[in-house]
Amino acid sequence: MKSARPVSGGRSGQHRKSSRKPGRKLGSRNKGRARQRNLHVLAGCLLALLVILIIAAAALRAARERDLNLRAQLQAMEDSGPVRWQQEGAPYIDVELLTPNEYSRPQIAIDSIDHIAIHYTANPGASAIANRNYFENLAFTQQTKVSSHFVVGLDGEVVQCIPTAEISYATNERNVDTLSIECCHPDETGLFNDATYDSVVKLTAWLCTRFGLTEEDVIRHYDVTGKNCPKYYVENPDAWAQMKSDIAARIQEDYVLQENLQAE
DSSP states (O other), X not given: OTTHHHHHHHHHHHHHHHHHHHHHHHHHHHHHHHHHHHHHHHHHHHHHHHHHHHHHHHHHHHHHXXXXXXXXXXXXXXXXXXXXXXXXXXXXXXXXXXXXXXXXXXXXXXXXXXXXXXXXXXXXXXXXXXXXXXHHHHHHHOOOOOOOSEEEOTTSOEEEOSOTTBOOSSSGGGGGGEEEEEEOOSSTXXXXXXXXXXXXXXXXXXXXXXTTOOGGGEEETHHHHOOOOSHHHHHOHHHHHHHHHHHXXXXXXXXXXXXXXXXX
């Protein structure tokens, strides 16, 4: 009787001992898997953080480049652009260049700049930007070939349509050596109002000093083809003579301005 109990108890003890071992192995595996998962999560977080840092660094570099480009553009405008041009005597010039196309901006190099030609739009009441946009739309309408380097508006605003290194379609056979200025006017007479007149004189004089010309090199479209353009200043020669006299006086003022700028 006594010998049976140890045998039974021994088997029971062996059973209990063997039943605990798998539990410990399973727990170790679970802990190992949990550690791996945690390491994967940590690695993922670190990778995401690295990507964020790379993106942030790239954004910072891009922002710095934009700032440097803006500074360079502003400096360029001061060195050679509307700001500098005003200091030299020009009115403010809004540079709105036409899209290159064969109907209004063919991008043909100008041979030389020997004349400044004055025109009138023959479109009473239209603004400078409206005339500029008409030139732009010729690329699509293909109605005719016409354009101008500059357009002066009813409020004295000046819009540049074509660089001075390229020809415009404005002055017939003189396109090859002439810069053209279209002028807006309020009515059918073609007389420029005071704001337009003042800007035309300033712009023309500044272009003369820029390209070594005098008031004698300022012409009307009429002087090339006999066309009644600019209408009022063809029909009233005294008014044209006065404009040339005003341009001459302004040229002298501009040379003084430019000499002072160079001396600074």
